[in-house]
Amino acid sequence: MKILVCISKTPDTTAKISFTQNNTKFASDGVQWIINPYDEWYALVRAIELKEKDPSTVLHLLTVGLADTEPIIRKALAIGGDEAIRVNADSADPFYIATQIADIARQGGYDLIFTGKETIDYNGSSIGGMVSELLDWPYISLAVKFDLNGSVATVVREIEGGEETDEVSLPLVVSCQKGVAEQRIPNMKGIMSARTKPLKVVEPVAAEALTGIVSFELPPAKAGVRLVPADNPAELIRLLHEEAKVF
Amino acid sequence: MSVLIFIDHSEGQVKKASLEACSYGAALAGQLNVPAEGILLGTVTTDLSTLGKYGVKKIHQAAQEGLNHLDAQVYAKIIADSATATGATVIVFSNNLSGKAVAPRVAARLKAGLVSGAVALPDTTSGFVVKKNVFSGKAFAHVAINTPVKVITLNPNSYPVREGEGSVSAEVAPLSVTAGAPKVKVVSATQATGEVPLTEAELVVSGGRGLKGPENWGIIEDLAKALGAATACSRPVADAHWRPHHEHVGQTGIAIAPNLYIAIGISGAIQHLAGVNRSKVIVVVNKDPEAPFFKAADYGIVGDAFEVVPKMTEAVKKLKGIA
Ligand SMILES: Cc1cc2nc3c(=O)[nH]c(=O)nc-3n(C[C@H](O)[C@H](O)[C@H](O)COP(=O)(O)OP(=O)(O)OC[C@H]3O[C@@H](n4cnc5c(N)ncnc54)[C@H](O)[C@@H]3O)c2cc1C
Numbered sequence: 001m002k003i004l005v006c007i008s009k010t011p012d013t014t015a016k017i018s019f020t021q022n023n024t025k026f027a028s029d030g031v032q033w034i035i036n037p038y039d040e041w042y043a044l045v046r047a048i049e050l051k052e053k054d055p056s057t058v059l060h061l062l063t064v065g066l067a068d069t070e071p072i073i074r075k076a077l078a079i080g081g082d083e084a085i086r087v088n089a090d091s092a093d094p095f096y097i098a099t100q101i102a103d104i105a106r107q108g109g110y111d112l113i114f115t116g117k118e119t120i121d122y123n124g125s126s127i128g129g130m131v132s133e134l135l136d137w138p139y140i141s142l143a144v145k146f147d148l149n150g151s152v153a154t155v156v157r158e159i160e161g162g163e164e165t166d167e168v169s170l171p172l173v174v175s176c177q178k179g180v181a182e183q184r185i186p187n188m189k190g191i192m193s194a195r196t197k198p199l200k201v202v203e204p205v206a207a208e209a210l211t212g213i214v215s216f217e218l219p220p221a222k223a224g225v226r227l228v229p230a231d232n233p234a235e236l237i238r239l240l241h242e243e244a245k246v247f
Numbered sequence: 248m249s250v251l252i253f254i255d256h257s258e259g260q261v262k263k264a265s266l267e268a269c270s271y272g273a274a275l276a277g278q279l280n281v282p283a284e285g286i287l288l289g290t291v292t293t294d295l296s297t298l299g300k301y302g303v304k305k306i307h308q309a310a311q312e313g314l315n316h317l318d319a320q321v322y323a324k325i326i327a328d329s330a331t332a333t334g335a336t337v338i339v340f341s342n343n344l345s346g347k348a349v350a351p352r353v354a355a356r357l358k359a360g361l362v363s364g365a366v367a368l369p370d371t372t373s374g375f376v377v378k379k380n381v382f383s384g385k386a387f388a389h390v391a392i393n394t395p396v397k398v399i400t401l402n403p404n405s406y407p408v409r410e411g412e413g414s415v416s417a418e419v420a421p422l423s424v425t426a427g428a429p430k431v432k433v434v435s436a437t438q439a440t441g442e443v444p445l446t447e448a449e450l451v452v453s454g455g456r457g458l459k460g461p462e463n464w465g466i467i468e469d470l471a472k473a474l475g476a477a478t479a480c481s482r483p484v485a486d487a488h489w490r491p492h493h494e495h496v497g498q499t500g501i502a503i504a505p506n507l508y509i510a511i512g513i514s515g516a517i518q519h520l521a522g523v524n525r526s527k528v529i530v531v532v533n534k535d536p537e538a539p540f541f542k543a544a545d546y547g548i549v550g551d552a553f554e555v556v557p558k559m560t561e562a563v564k565k566l567k568g569i570a
Contacts (some may be wrong), residue, residue, distance in 0.1 A: 011408065013498050013518045017385040037499050094361060095354065120383050120498055120521075124363050125342075129319065129351025138430040139319045143346040144492075154434070158493070160257040160264075160344050162438035168313040168431045178492055178499070210360030214376055214389040219524070225531070225541045230550030234562035236530070239546060242564060244528045247450055247474055 001057040004110040005047045005081065006101060006128075008036040008064055009072040010121045014118045019021045026121075026216070033074050038116025038177060042078070045181035046146055047114055048080035058082055060108065066090050070199065070208040078186035078194035093121060093209035098130030103205045105135060111151070111170040117142055117177040125175070132173035140166060144179030251305060253326060254324060255317070255345035256288040258438055261293045263408065263447045264341035266301055271401050271408040272339040273302025281336070286422070287331055288316040288322055299417035300410045307333070307422040316436065318344055318429040323352030327423050330357065330396070342400035350400045360383035360392035363400040366525075383498045383521040403446045404504040405525075437498040446449055446496065448477035451505045451526075453462040454494065455481040455519075457512020457533065458551060461489035467511060474565040479503070481513050498523035512552045515540025532556060 001120070008040050010144040011017070012032035020027045035044075051057040073084045085157070087100045105113055113132075116123035125141075132139035144163065145156035151170045156163055183191050184196075228236040252267045252272035267284060276283035285298060285306040295306045307329055314321070326349065326351065330338050338353060340346035354361035362377040364388065370376040374391050380402055381388045406522050443531035452471040454464060464478075471478045478494060497501055498521035508526035512533065513519060520543050523529070531544040534551050541547050548555050563569075 012383075014523070014558055019381045019386075041499075044388045045335035051494050084323045093482065094351065094363075096354060097356070098351075122381055122388075123383060123502075124361075124362055125347045126354070126363050126371075128349035129348065130361075132320070133323060133352040137320075139352065140431065141319060142344060149488070156343055159436065160262065161444055162257075163433040163437060164316070164436040166431045167434050178495070182354060210354075210392065211362060212393065214391050216381070216391065218379075219385075219387065219401065222529075222543060223448065225544040225547045227541075227547050230548050230555055231557050233359040233548060233558040234565075236548055237562035237566060238545060240507065240528070240530065244545065246506070246528050 001006050001054060001112070003047045003057060003110065003112045003114065003192050004108065005039070005059070005061050006113065006115040007039045007044065007061050007063045007073060007076050008062070008116070008119045009033050009069045010036045015122065017218070023215045023217065024213070025124050029128070033072055035076050036116050036119045038078065038118060041183040042178065042180040043114035043116050044076060044079055044081070045184050046176060048180060048184070050148055051080070060110070062087070062104055062205075062208045063102060064091070071198060075186065076193050078190040079184055080190065081158055081197070082159050083198040083200065085202060087204050088201050089204035092213050093211045094124050094126040094130055096207045096209045096233065098127050099207035100204050101127065101131045102134035104202070105131065112153075113173045115173070118177045124125050125241045128173050128175035135171070135173070137171045137173055138168050139173045140168065141175050143174050143176050146174060146176070170223055186229060194231045206226060207225035222242050248281045248326055249333055249335050250279065250281060250283045250337045250339060251330050251333060251339060252285045253284060253338065253346065254306070254344070254360065256287065256289060256291045259290070259292045261298070262401045263290060264343040265333050266408045267403065267406050268339050269298055269303050271406045274409070275337060275339065276302070278368065279337070279369055284333060284335070285417070287292070287328060288325060290390045293561070295419045296416040296545070299415040301389045301408065302356065302411050303417045305418045305420055307420050307421040309424045311424070311426070314426065317348060318431050319348045319352050320431070321429050322349045322355055322427050324352050325426060327356040327360045329422060337397045337399065339348045340398070340400040346400045350398055351433060354398040357396050357398070358394065359396040359398045359400045361392045361550055362392060364402050365399045366402050366405040369399070372446065380502075380525070384502055384524050385521055391515065392537050402504065404449070404452045426523050443477050444499040445477050445479055445496070446503055448503070450474050450476035450507045451477035451479050452509045452511070453481070453485065453523075454475045454511050455513030456483050463553070465492070466553065466560070468558055470560045470563070473560050473567070473569065474507040476507070481519055510540055513540060515543060
């Protein structure tokens, strides 16, 4: 069994979001970077659990990013995984990224690919689906539970208005969200061993970026809160009805 | 040339998110001077010709029961083939759970540039630039799509459902497909019948750790019921299993954009705000005047939720004439 977990670097959830160069670039000065929470908490941890159950499992982590993503991938290796691959490229276009991942997947002979449900910076939710199409594999989006029995996966995924339990033979691409696993904190042993785990750097394959970010924009600031006295909640309801007209 | 809109369905019905996609797709088609067409896979009880009033001229329906469960791989092939056959230049999905499953596959299959989470109509004055949500609601990006065929997924509650004048009915054209056998076997499916999905709800009442325990959720549910609102919660509340996970909103939960978001006993941490700050009107009830949420609110009451919320419910009932 060979599992590939896709890892992405994102600004910390408390990072101040602002832009430079005439609103064309994210202002990364002083920003703390983290592993995208969905990749770390759910995709990676579930893959580690599968490896714990079946130690013959080979678990590789993959990131598409420049050298500055290495601290993040080392941090992921401290949680678990045998080795990591970094495709030396950077792009905000999901097709470009997916093309790189699909290429690594083809060469590496993986059976299972995990992604997080989305990144908390671009909020695309599109890499898993694109990779599966490029490989012509089935895709289970937004999994909340994942189990493996031999080469057959049983997955519960979120669908409109409910949940669906699916059975599917590997190979398979799954995007993971809450429910699939529980967050793990790396321990000292993990942090030490991560330093010596292989981190292979490969150059990207030729691919086109089909989209490009023209500019960013911050939402308009709120005008300020209008406080209603605590002894008069009926006035608040009147304002919502007559002034804000929300119901 | 046309704009092709993917119309999804659950419980045999076309839901609001798809009606928004229809309205959006029709407006975009008007902008590009091409017709808006829809594609629906499976069978529904909704009379599809009535979707004409949202501006859709023709709906291609593959009315096979085998297609009622959405299979991303099977769906993507049919939609991509149909887009090619009808000469669609833009394919529109809702960015709901169905859209997230299928749109990326369709885009990759057609090598079409994808923008997911659009919040407005594209700017087509020079090129094709779509405004989308980024940084989990903390910012927007304007993204250019550089390919001849384009795929857009529209965030729920970002574009109004618009009915055109008169009662135009859409032509429903059968689409014959030979769908390959799905590789995914659906073992079972559960639907929370009748419930409005949180992402589609126009009014949301949400509770946080300030409510002290699950046994106190009655005041939240009563207010939600009186308003006809959906309920949500902060992350620690879901983590503690006071409420189900699917109610967890925020940066690592669901992102929502209702017309009204009432936050009760929630401090307003940056990760919580990220998921709710696109709400049109935010109301905060918190006993701490320094709670950060007040800075992001439109209306607020500094007070004890256990005293304030039941009075709000009373006032709503009185206003609506509910005894
Ligand atoms: C990586 C990361 C991701 C996260 N993602 C999310 C996310 O997606 N969603 C999310 O919600 N959180 C998220 N969090 C957690 C977030 O930082 C906060 O801890 C959380 O939102 C706090 O929840 P709360 O407001 O319910 O509780 P608290 O912060 O404990 O606030 C409780 C509030 O209730 C008020 N209160 C107490 N008693 C009363 C009363 N009787 N009447 C009225 N008010 C009262 C208090 O004044 C206080 O403001 C994340 C954190 C991290 C680190």
